[in-house]
Amino acid sequence: MSTLPALEDTVRNTCCFSDANFTRMLSMMTEIKMPAGSHLFWEGDAADRFYYIYSGCVKLSKSSVEGKELIVYMYTSGDIVGQADPIGSRTHSYTAEVLEDSVVGVIDQQDMEFLICQDGAFAMDFMKWMGNHHRLTQTKFRDLMMYGKPGALCSTLIRLGNTYGEHTGGRIIIHKKLTNTDLSNLIGATRESVNRMLGDLRKCGAVDIVDGLIVINDISHLQGICHCEHCPKEICRI
Numbered sequence: 001m002s003t004l005p006a007l008e009d010t011v012r013n014t015c016c017f018s019d020a021n022f023t024r025m026l027s028m029m030t031e032i033k034m035p036a037g038s039h040l041f042w043e044g045d046a047a048d049r050f051y052y053i054y055s056g057c058v059k060l061s062k063s064s065v066e067g068k069e070l071i072v073y074m075y076t077s078g079d080i081v082g083q084a085d086p087i088g089s090r091t092h093s094y095t096a097e098v099l100e101d102s103v104v105g106v107i108d109q110q111d112m113e114f115l116i117c118q119d120g121a122f123a124m125d126f127m128k129w130m131g132n133h134h135r136l137t138q139t140k141f142r143d144l145m146m147y148g149k150p151g152a153l154c155s156t157l158i159r160l161g162n163t164y165g166e167h168t169g170g171r172i173i174i175h176k177k178l179t180n181t182d183l184s185n186l187i188g189a190t191r192e193s194v195n196r197m198l199g200d201l202r203k204c205g206a207v208d209i210v211d212g213l214i215v216i217n218d219i220s221h222l223q224g225i226c227h228c229e230h231c232p233k234e235i236c237r238i
Contacts, residue, residue: 016080016129021122024115026052029105040081040096040104047090048109050082056102060094061185071185072140074099074238076163082109084130136235144187147226152187153197154222157207159238161216172216186238 017025029052034040040051040058051058053075060073060081072094075081083092090109116123143155157174164176180194187194201207206221207214216222223230230236 016132017125018121021115021119021125024119024122025107025112026105028111028115029107031103031105034098034102034104036098036100036102038098040098041092043092043095045092047083047085047092050080050107050109050112051096052105052107053077053079053081054103054105056104057099058102058104059097059099061097062094069185070188071182072137074163080129082112084126132234136237139229139231139235143226149187149189149193150197150200151226152189153183153194154201155226155228156183156186156238157214157216158219158222158226158228159236160214161219162233162236163238165216170217172219173210174214174216177212178214 031054034056041047041049043062055077058075058079058081059071060075061069061071063069075096081096083090112126116126140155140159144152147155160174160176160178161172164174165172166175180198181191183198184191184194198207198209201222202209204221206218207216209215222228
């Protein structure tokens with residue numbers, strides 16, 4: 001039996017679904033607990049479910065045959081995870097790994113399609129979610145491809161600041177411990193390149209490392225390197 005929390009106790013995706021439509025979607029979900037290291041799905045699995053993250057963190061990644069990993073998204077509380085694919089075999093293109101103990105709501109794609117067909121307002125909200133997700137993907141690949149690895153790293157640091165950052169004293173403390181290997185997987189670079197680029201940013205005072213956490217001292221410097229277009233925070237996130 002699902003023990004879904006009340007709407008006021010959840011973290012919701014405020015930019016997409018209305019309260020009424022969000023409640024309807026939650027009412028059809030089954031709540032599951034996922035331990036760190038487990039997977040929501042693997043690349044190639046049937047894309048027949050959507051997931052809502054109540055708490056925790058889920059990494060969506062793509063791996064090459066050589067074993068190199070590219071982290072595409074890091075989903076957190078309030079995010080919806082799933083692949084809406086009306087054409088083709090409906091298989092996942094990525095792997096979703098649970099990074100920390102998480103609570104996730106699950107809804108079958110058939111139930112989601114029922115809600116979409118039943119109510120035009122719900123369908124519009126779903127389209128907003130899809131559009132928002134596509135725009136997030138487009139801006140990420142723009143940053144990865146157009147301004148080199150330094151631009152990709154600076155963009156990623158800004159996105160991390162928007163997702164996990166705490167603004168204090170003119171600085172942004174990113175409350176998510178990431179290794180240089182994690183950062184390299186986020187931008188498709190080598191760990192050695194990330195070491196060097198972070199060193200350059202620390203030398204000029206733009207960033208610092210305090211107790212294992214990345215601190216952004218001068219976000220305008222990072223914005224200049226990645227040619228920041230000042231996207232809204234629901235788009236400029238990790």
